[in-house]
Amino acid sequence: MTAVLIPNDSEFGIDNLPYGVFSTAEAAERVGVRVGDSVVDLAAALGDTIFDTASLNPFMAQGRNRWIDVRRQITELIEADAVPANALHDLGTVNLHMPFEVADYVDFYASEHHARNLGRLFRPDSEPLMPNWKHLPVGYHGRAGTVVVSGTEIIRPSGQRKVPAQSVPDFGPSRRLDIEVEMGFVVGVGTPLGTRINPDQFAEHVFGAVIVNDWSARDIQAWEYVPLGPFLGKSFATSISPWVVPMLALEPARIDTPLQDPRPLPYLREQRSWALDIDIVVEWNGHEVSRPLYSAMYWSPAQMLAHITINGASSRTGDLFASGTVSGPEQEQRGSFIELTWDGTEPIAIGDDNRTFLQDGDEVVITVSAPGSTGRRIGFGEVRGRIVASKSS
Structure with a gap:
């Protein structure tokens, strides 16, 4: 021994x-x-x-x-x-x-700060939040087969792109490749079709959590997403950390969500919240650029799972659902480069370079930790990804 x-x-x-x-x-x-x-x-x-x-x-x-x-x-x-x-x-x-076989993949949009930032960028003359945003966790179904483990190289995706000056789209490698810093939650025990999981059953069904980087091709996404939402601009790769931290270890990190106003409908109400006090650090080519604030997330993962199944959708062992981009109220807490650089208009310093979106050869590393039961922090390890050139044009 x-x-x-x-x-x-x-x-x-x-x-x-x-x-x-x-x-x-x-x-x-x-x-x-x-x-x-x-x-x-x-x-x-x-x-x-x-x-x-x-x-x-x-x-x-x-x-x-x-x-x-x-x-x-x-x-x-x-x-x-x-x-x-x-x-x-x-x-x-x-x-x-890869620590588990991904059955289904759902990505949410649960940070009010991220949603407001993108609303200001894309709809400057309108209310930043859509009317439904504070009533339900907004999300979309992703592509489970493109979830990869940390360290897997990320091939720059190609697709249709159209800038405002163009009358028709063209095709080629994404010029606005981005990250989205997220947390992901892994279902251990599923449910049959026609049943629901209420928020207070979360710990009976969700095994653990991972770090997620939901790589995003902003130019492809901008042209394709109306009216059905994200598709090819998201589905080329999503990276997760190799270690799954059990929800049992995250009990000391539980906190309340920010005030939810209006009060959520009954199926989204928790007796005790599963919001989490998690620290995140983002490095771009070895330079720290952000510390997104997970404690500020508006919707908890238990509310996300409740919403996934409220219509009777089944859940399965290995289902992965992600929080959506984690951002806080300050610039240095933004969890995507489109926010950090304000849609590329405010470059940030990466060493001796001023940068907006990812170039070939760039590497992004996200690390995460949370309070543990012994008074010291527990770690998730890291999720790491390096960009390589598109394989075709």
Whole structure:
């Protein structure tokens, strides 16, 4: 048996225990938990073959009581210095993979600050928020097959583009490639068609959370989105972090949403909110450019899930729903480059360059942390993506 070393400043202590899928030079993909700078092979540590697979889906589908029990078992092994030696791997020696199979993907628009900023940019002579915005969590269905794990290169998408001076659109690589800093939530236990999940059932269904970067081609999006909304400008890639932080670990981060006025309809009311106190840092080519404010999000993830299913839509193990761009009231809290540069009219300094949108070779890294139960912070790791040139024109 082996003791697991956890540095004093680690964001991956026993109050975190995020799940992921890893492989080594000697063995194929399987489920592990990160502890400090180590990965614990759960199949080897617990003797349970449900973890000897390349996806968290079978485990997530077992439900909350099972999630609690496995978390207890892992904690006891670590505290007793009883992790089998063959189950322990140095983080630097493993490869990380997609942690779960994405069943469906829904993206929301839950930050009032982001929605108001885009409303001012695109409708300067109108009210920034649409009439429905404060009555329901606005969202759209994305493309599950283009959700990729952190570190996957992002190929610049091509599509139709039209600037106001053009009478007809042209076709080519996006010139206004952007990010959207988001948090994503992963359904563990689904529901059959014709049923609903109320907000207070959230913890029975949602297994954990990940960091999301919803890459966005603003020029393609601007031409295509009327009247049905985002499509090709969004569906080419969405990056997620390799570690899924359990909602069980995020209990200490729960806070109230901002005042919701008007009061939401009954199906969106929570007895205790699942809004979260989460810190986010965005780096562009190694330079910090933003600290988006998740605590300012208007709609909570529990309200989002309730809205997804209120019409009787089924939910499935592996469903991913994202918060939409996280932005705060200050410029340095904006979670997209279209906001940070005010639609490209106010470039920001990236080293010696003044920049607006992403160029080929640029890399964006988003890191996230939250309060933990021991008084120190727990980490989500990072979501990282580098832009490469379009493969065709």
